[in-house]
Amino acid sequence: MNKIIITTESCSDLTKEMIDKNNIYIIPMHIVFETETFADGTIPVQFIYDYFEKTKQVPKTSAVNPSEFTEFFEKITKENEGASIIHIGYSSECSCTYQNAVIGISERKNVNVHLIDSKNVSGGAANLTMLAVKLRNENPNATVVELTEKIKAYVPHIVTSFLPDHLEYLAAGGRVSNAAAIGATILRIKPRIDIIDGKLVATKKYRGSMERVAIKFAEDFLHSRELSREAIYIMYALGADENIIDKMKKYFEEKGFKHVVILHTGCVMSTHGGQGALGISAVENI
Known part of the structure; x- marks a missing residue:
């Protein structure tokens, strides 16, 4: 062949x-950026975070x-x-x-x-x-x-969710209002973003620190569908607490997943999700 x-x-x-x-x-x-364009993967993710700290803007x-x-x-x-x-x-x-x-x-x-x-x-x-x-x-x-x-x-059986640590980057990119971002920060609210029919849809809100809500996020994800235990993916942006990643990995291993794959988000996804964002993806039993 x-x-x-x-x-x-x-x-x-x-x-x-x-x-x-x-x-x-x-x-x-x-x-x-304002005057320069880079191919994804050719600059470090930290470059984006440094740019945001200086300008309060995210690159496109x-x-x-x-x-x-x-x-x-x-x-x-x-x-x-x-x-x-x-x-x-x-x-x-x-x-x-x-x-x-x-x-x-x-x-x-x-x-x-x-x-x-x-x-x-x-x-x-x-x-x-x-x-x-x-x-x-x-x-x-x-x-x-x-x-x-x-x-x-x-395709319709890939289940994916994200949990931004804060909404500053989403606000800077025009994806949520500044008022919503400020309110979420004050109330320590983290919206869960699910991929539904190819679109990013806010479906649930968690309140508290990422350390507090990460395992609840993992539990809710696990119980949302009948998932294959062959593999599950944990995505994280630079700035995420590695101890949280380890706890999530251990949790999924204890729940019978054969392969828990850890992925570090690159520049494109880190620009959208911001520092410390988490994500999970698995496939439904079909």
Whole structure:
């Protein structure tokens, strides 16, 4: 069978080890400051936090553009003659990146690319990408069309939630009002953000320090669906307390998860969620 290559975007927040071990190709999104633009992954996350402290503004993030996708897929095809590509895209409800990928491969007869809208972000997209790798390895005789359909079947069953430590970054980025951010800070409220049909939706509020609410967040996540115990992903932004991450990891291990994968959010997701944000992703039993 022809070689099948899995690709995704940088905001899936996969580790370098996961990328290298599974031969996953990554195309970066962008971080846009006032006068400079950087590819995601080329600057440290701390740079964003330092910028916010100085300016009380967050940089903008921008999608991969169509020509970048064209160049990306053509380069992979040239380096892997006869290969097919399955691309796991950032949620089309949160960015124009997926649509840009559609444009980027249109009228390109020399590339064989199959696009999947993950309807997810960060560790949720990582979750689906690693499921794609697993399905590819388990089905060596599947055609690229068959494999694409197998992966797509998991899209509505990837469960992902986030918990910002505070709302300053969301307010600076215009995603919540300043009044709401100030009120949440005073009351020590942390909104849980769930990915629902590809959109980020605030569904529940927790009150207290992150140390106090993190395990409750994990418990609620675990009981929200019938989840496969094969793997669960914990995402965290720079500034999160490592002791909290360890406690969450131990909690999920005690609940029978075979693999608890820790992911550090990159520049794009850290810009949106801010310092200390947490996230969880798993897959429903299907």
